[in-house]
Amino acid sequence: MPRISLYPFSRILSVLWMSLALHTLANAYDGLVEKQIFTMPTYTTESGRTLKEVKVGYETYGKLNAAKDNAILITHFFSGSSHAAGKYKVEERAPGYWDTIIGSGKAFDTDKYFVISSDTLVNLNVKDPNTTTTGPASIDPDTGKPYGMSFPVVNVRDFVNIQKALLDKFDIKKLAAVAGPSGGGAQALQWAVTYPDMVSRTIAVIPFGIELHPYAVAEILLWSMPIMLDPKWNNGDYYGKEEPIVGLTHALRVTTFSAVSPAWAEQKFSRRWAVGNPLEAFSNDYAVDAGLIAAGQSRAKVVDANHFLYTVKAYQQFSIDADLVKLKSPVLLIPAASDLLFPPERSQRAAQKIRATGNYAEVFILEGDGGHLDGLTRIVQATKVIDAFLKRPVTAKK
């Protein structure tokens, strides 16, 4: 089968994910973290399908108080999981993705708050033993086989409904805050309008805005395209067969490209060749191309292709424009200055729309040249702003 050759890169490590990991090494959430599993006997999706034994993983940091009013829900980004802080084992290389702002004395202070973070439905990282999710790769209890494409299309409201059921288990009636980066910001905003009586404050980091802009609707479906071009995808029917790993690798390559920045490409790779002079052979690529493909390869090991496609579909549908009138709590939007995927003006426009409903909205822009990923790697800049926002009195309407 003709294929794009994948680089045998021992030299170029998965630079991107390394850089995400290394910056927080010295500063991890103190306690060891344990992944737990939440099961719903049945869940009826927004599209009307009733699924049995829906499971998602979750983690908690800090302690729920007696009044059960100190919980903060953390919602994860597109390719992320509920591993937002801490380590599973002391010897692990890196803690969860937002460890710089979750922990004792940090923005989300675990001495004060009970922080709970959950995996979404159709989470990408099916093959990561620390992720639990339900989606096309899950066994349908009715057939004993993977759902595949018979799994219903879901959306961000479904993600939020499952989280609501998880909080019900803890008897949490009101969240001190809900917060998340990127797709997690979409979930947070969805929370604020779907369960307005349960949300005291919303923090959306590197957010879409109040809907996924049509340009981004197009961009994120480009991420899916390589999977659908891979013959091994086989219209989603590949379980127990060879998986569409090449398409998935390139899907994750494109996703990574959307999340980085010109400065990232310049600083990590410049115009260096991967191996030989591109003039001398068609297969001689540039280092930046090889680096993105290597990042895709590295990530593909734990990702299920159909879950990737379903997550894209879920986020494409995100819009709370029509529901914004239901909002009754303040919102903090934290875009990143160099984010090309969701530029800061989308947050500014969202803030205007939120203010027009009579609610408080604040925008704080992360400085940096790392693109969308600055919402993970540079979030510590927002520590004081988040702290002040969490102390802000909550009123029904501003």
Added chain:
Amino acid sequence: MPRISLYPFSRILSVLWMSLALHTLANAYDGLVEKQIFTMPTYTTESGRTLKEVKVGYETYGKLNAAKDNAILITHFFSGSSHAAGKYKVEERAPGYWDTIIGSGKAFDTDKYFVISSDTLVNLNVKDPNTTTTGPASIDPDTGKPYGMSFPVVNVRDFVNIQKALLDKFDIKKLAAVAGPSGGGAQALQWAVTYPDMVSRTIAVIPFGIELHPYAVAEILLWSMPIMLDPKWNNGDYYGKEEPIVGLTHALRVTTFSAVSPAWAEQKFSRRWAVGNPLEAFSNDYAVDAGLIAAGQSRAKVVDANHFLYTVKAYQQFSIDADLVKLKSPVLLIPAASDLLFPPERSQRAAQKIRATGNYAEVFILEGDGGHLDGLTRIVQATKVIDAFLKRPVTAKK
């Protein structure tokens, strides 16, 4: 073979190319245009391969004067051709891509200048009867079969060398100017440093800068990726067989995405569905996705997949950084304000580098929200600036 379904869109026309076409209807270059063919018996590429019977098409507008010093060379963009102005037949829908600035009384005034525009090597539009080029789809005179991937990798210096030979045929010793948009701007700048004694002035519109930024190196190879994922690409060996039309369609879809803008997506499509509610079926896409795929389908009819890949490879190599010291004429850079592919700051940085060589550089920014394509659709804004630049005295160094 599992495939992304292609939309049977009679409703959604190729909106993008329509919009390019319509704005110039009322205003075409007066004379009818005739495509001509230039043949070189042999050409030795920058990589050292000698090719026989190298052909490219060209068009001319206006008349070469007796002194042969009134020629302006127009160099075309990535997916373009030498059809820069006028119509082949009166009844044609649209004139060449820069008709608003080429013609009697226009920025490139054909009452005064002899404008010559040539197809590049490895031009995409092999199946367009009005494009002539040499590349992988051409018959190798030594074998009687298409070159396929045995065609040597070429670069922008090769494009320019062929154009130089074309100008030699006309006995043109010095160009009044060389000008082109996007990849054509790269060619124009390559001209200025490769044949500095032949260039009086350079105009690079929506240009890369003085090199293709590593971030753009990565982005344009993403355009190629869908072709290389299509099994029918067959490592470039598809002539006389089924062609990789699906991969090519998606390659042109991604290319189009890079050239448009958020405002384009918002204004043409908003968040409308293509057909049904995306929550109800996995195959229900948004109108913006369907529109981009339809644009890709429409364009794919005249494009050869290998030529696409070779053109990407050629532009990836573009850098005149090391040769900038050879420049000895003024440069006008015309980026577009909303261009996400080559943002205006790349032009500003290029201008600084050019000024550091002691040469004159000027930057004029096209206003608009159409993205990269504003370099075609809104170029008329630059009429006065181009006119003044063409009248500017030329000095060896400023």
